[in-house]
Amino acid sequence: MERGALSLAEVPGPFDLQSTVESGQSYLWDRADGRMYEESGAYGGDAWYETVARVDGDPAVVRVRQVEDRLEWESTVDAVPVLRERLRLGDDLPAIRAAVPDDEVIEAAFDAYWGMHLVRDPPFPSLVSFICSAQMRVARIHGMQRALERELGTPVTVDGRTYHAFPTPDQLAGATEAELRNLGLGYRAPYVRESARIVADGEADPADAAALPYEDARGALTDFVGVGEKVADCVLLFSLGFLEAVPLDTWIRTTIGEYYPDCDRGNYAETSRAIRAAFGGEYAGYTQTYVFHYLR
DNA sequence: TAGATACCTTATAG
DNA sequence: ACTATAAGGTATC
Numbered sequence: 266m267e268r269g270a271l272s273l274a275e276v277p278g279p280f281d282l283q284s285t286v287e288s289g290q291s292y293l294w295d296r297a298d299g300r301m302y303e304e305s306g307a308y309g310g311d312a313w314y315e316t317v318a319r320v321d322g323d324p325a326v327v328r329v330r331q332v333e334d335r336l337e338w339e340s341t342v343d344a345v346p347v348l349r350e351r352l353r354l355g356d357d358l359p360a361i362r363a364a365v366p367d368d369e370v371i372e373a374a375f376d377a378y379w380g381m382h383l384v385r386d387p388p389f390p391s392l393v394s395f396i397c398s399a400q401m402r403v404a405r406i407h408g409m410q411r412a413l414e415r416e417l418g419t420p421v422t423v424d425g426r427t428y429h430a431f432p433t434p435d436q437l438a439g440a441t442e443a444e445l446r447n448l449g450l451g452y453r454a455p456y457v458r459e460s461a462r463i464v465a466d467g468e469a470d471p472a473d474a475a476a477l478p479y480e481d482a483r484g485a486l487t488d489f490v491g492v493g494e495k496v497a498d499c500v501l502l503f504s505l506g507f508l509e510a511v512p513l514d515t516w517i518r519t520t521i522g523e524y525y526p527d528c529d530r531g532n533y534a535e536t537s538r539a540i541r542a543a544f545g546g547e548y549a550g551y552t553q554t555y556v557f558h559y560l561r
Numbered sequence: 562t563a564g565a566t567a568c569c570t571t572a573t574a575g
Numbered sequence: 576a577c578t579a580t581a582a583g584g585t586a587t588c
Contacts, residue, residue: 289583399584405571406583451569456585493585514583532563557583 271336278358281380282331286314288558289403290503291384292394292410302404317430318347324421324430353382365545365552370524374559384503388471390431391504396456396491412448437461456491475505494533502550511541511553516560
C-alpha cells in the first residue's frame with residue numbers, strides 16, 4: 266500500500282479523528298484494534314481506522330490514524346483527497362462555533378469534543394446505515410454494517426488481509442429478506458432490501474436530493490422505504506452536506522424537553538424549524554452532533 | 562392530520 | 576438464571 270502523512274496544519278481549526286469517527290455519524294469506519302465505542306481505556310489517539318472507499322467506482326482500502334498534528338495513512342490509492350472529503354477537513358470549526366449560539370449546553374458540548382468534525386459519507390451506504398439505525402444502539406448499528414460488508418460486499422485483499430467494500434445497491438437488493446434478517450437487521454431487513462432495489466433499478470438515487478432545497482430534500486429521501494424524517498435528516502447532514510439538518514432523535518428530543526421546551530411544537534417539521542433556529546441556523550447540524558455526542 | 566400500535570433482535574438492568 | 580426494558584423510528588391504521 267502507499268503511505269503518507271497529511272499535516273493538520275492545513276485544517277482551519279482543531280481536528281480529532283477518534284471523536285469524528287466514533288461519534289455515531291458514520292458507520293463505515295472500523296477500528297483495527299477492535300475497540301470501537303469502548304467506554305474505558307479506549308483512547309484512540311493513535312489507533313488505526315479503516316474503510317473501503319470507492320474511488321471512481323473501484324474499492325480502495327484506506328487506513329488512517331492520528332499522531333500528534335498529522336494524519337498518517339496507508340492506502341491502495343492516494344488517500345489525501347478521500348480523507349479531505351470524508352472527514353470534512355476543510356470545515357472551519359472556530360468560525361462555525363462563533364456562528365452558533367453559546368448557551369450552557371452548547372458550550373459544554375463543544376468543549377467536551379472540540380476537534381470533532383462532521384463527516385461526509387457516500388450517500389447509499391449512509392442511507393442504509395441510518396435505515397438500520399431505527400431503535401438500535403450505536404455499537405449494534407456499526408456491527409450490522411460490518412456484517413453487510415462481510416457477507417455481501419466485494420472483497421479486496423491487500424498485503425494478505427481481506428477487506429470488504431460496502432455492498433452496492435445491486436448486491437443488497439440481490440440478498441433475500443431472510444439473509445438480511447440472519448445478519449441481525451430484524452424488521453429493517455425488508456426496508457433495506459426495498460430501498461436498495463429502488464436505487465438499483467434507477468427509480469431514485471439518494472445523491473439526487475443534494476440538489477434540492479433543504480426541506481424538499483428531506484421530503485424526497487422519505488420516499489425510500491424505512492426512511493422517515495429523522496433518518497432523512499441524518500443522511501442530509503452526514504452525507505449530503507446539509508449542515509442545517511437537525512435529526513430529531515430521542516436524545517435531542519429529551520434535550521429539547523429539558524433545555525429548549527419552547528422549541529417543542531408537537532410535530533417534526535415545526536419543532537425542526539424551531540430547534541434549527543436555536544442551534545444556529547445554517548450550522549445547526551454541527552451543534553446537534555456535538556450535543557448528541559455529549560449527552561449520549 | 563394527529564394519535565396509537567406493531568415490529569426484530571439483543572444488550573443490560575433488576 | 577430469568578424477565579423486563581429500551582435501543583439515533585417507521586409504517587400502517
